[in-house]
Amino acid sequence: MADVQTSAIRAWVDQLHQTGSEAPTIENALGVLRMVLALAVEDRRIPRNPCDGVKAPRRKHSARAYLTHQQVDELANVMDRDALVVRFLAYTGLRYGEMAALKVRDFDMLRRRVNIRESVTEVSGKLTWSTPKNHERRSVPFPKFLVADLAARMEGKGREDLVFAAPAGGVLRIATFRTRVFNKAVDQLRGLDGDGEPTTDWPRPTLHDLRHTAASLAISAGANVKAVQTMLGHKSAALTLDTYADLFPDDLEAVADAFDSAVEALAKTAADALRTDTGRTS
Template identity: 55%
Template sequence: MATIDSYETKTLGKLWRVRYRTPEGKQTMERGFKTKRDATLWMNNLEVAKSKGEFVSSTAGRVTFGDMSERWLDSRIDLKPSTLSNYRHCLDKHVLPQWGNRQLSSISKPQVEAWVKLLSQDLSPTSVRLPFNTLGAVLKYAIAENRLSKNACDGVKVPKIVHRRHGYLSHEQVDALAEHCEDYGDVVLFLAYTGLRWGEMAALKVQSLNMLKRRIDVSEAVAEVGGRVVWGTPKNHEPRSVPFPPFLAELLAARCERKGREDLVFTAPDGGVLRGNNFRKRVFNDAIKAMRAADPSAAIVTPHDLRHTAASLAISAGANVKAIQRMLGHKDAAMTLNTYADLFEDDLDQVADALDVARRKQM
């Protein structure tokens, strides 16, 4: 049981202290209370925290945020190399300059709110989220490590993200873009009609294609991390089987001609991995300009946006939400609905019409 007693100091006079044992049985104390009432309040809170298993010693939070962030990064063996690289960059650029030398226990909610406001002056709402979430993740890890009792990010408001409408291309516009990409037109057609992510497409090997069943085994992905190509698993680490339409079979067969099972289907001019940044600079950006010069109504898209085009074309063809989810590799159908809610607006009219027809049949 904790006890309270007083002691004398030369400069401040009489002060109070709480003697107590940690959950591990170590005898320690907390000093510097100006009144017995303050000491009693602290002691009562201490006993409540110990009973709930939420006790944090007064010295535990003295570790710096910088040290804790390194421990947090080292613990994230569940993350893909590209994601770790993004966290590393975010910490170095935005988070550590503000919090790196601060003791964990000194970081308060008002200070975090002021920091978010400062970030919002120069960054978009989306760009503010990553450093804020990174700060919160490290503090959450510190709580799990029994270094903190609460997270200073909890309850902090961040700027609301206004989602832009995805850019979608029609069948005709996809064909035009593919034509302007010349030798890499099949890459555009493949992405626009399968919905694969760039890294998944670039990692495809000949053995990943089942030409008879027209299925793609998506089990690997490549990413560029610090200028290096890193191999890993698809997003969410979930392999999936994706169908491709018959007209792609001939194009894929041509890509696989005279290649071994372990060879890449799509390659760079030198035969290596087809890198997204190089593709955009050398091929895609000029192709977009040429396409829109002939058709100004065409959306300005990126290679990743061809994934959205795939969803749009599939929905227009009558595919249901569950099928779209499986094709794109979304975690659940709710994510698909949230991402492409604008594409399902026509379905609402169909529901209303179907209800009207059903009612008339019963009347």
């Protein structure tokens, strides 16, 4: 452990990056090493963690399709039975696996909150149940206009029943939903011709873009970074800012205007004081 140097770790990270490893892979590898060395510090095998100050490469975010309120409505309207899935994802920001794992007991209809306790993923055709990403439970609000549709979905179900179940029962699998339902609806709105070329300017969102849409709609509605972080279940506000930096207004003009107002107020106060002193002297 004592032979591990910060410069060597930084060179290792650079080598991973140069040989084609993606940023998330490097983040995970560096995170594991950081935890191992943190235990060594805790056991007093080494005085400090040599990973301190070493950063993984910045992630390159692919182009996202942020849908507007109108586009969310248009997409939902062509999906019939699964319209609620689209609206729920677009207005809560849940990951698909979190949504698919929701049970009746997870909803507080009076407070309009849904408690995220579990997530279900599909790997090689097999379902795996786990805690949410980052292993943190969270409570997410949902808008009032979804209440009636959610209540209808839960009618006649027990507390442990899935809310968003497949037509034949069981988990609404992401692979099936994406190919047979979501992508078909998007293609319909894009108006593909015989050659597969779009005839409209409707965007081509992925299923995960509904989560990005939720962030976009929340930010445009005035939500601050901490609120968006909590809604999306990000590990930190820094991650939220890094992911959606292009959506948060920089407000630089507002800062400059505030400086002007403060200086003008100071000058006015000084002028008033001078006039008062002059009057007293007279």
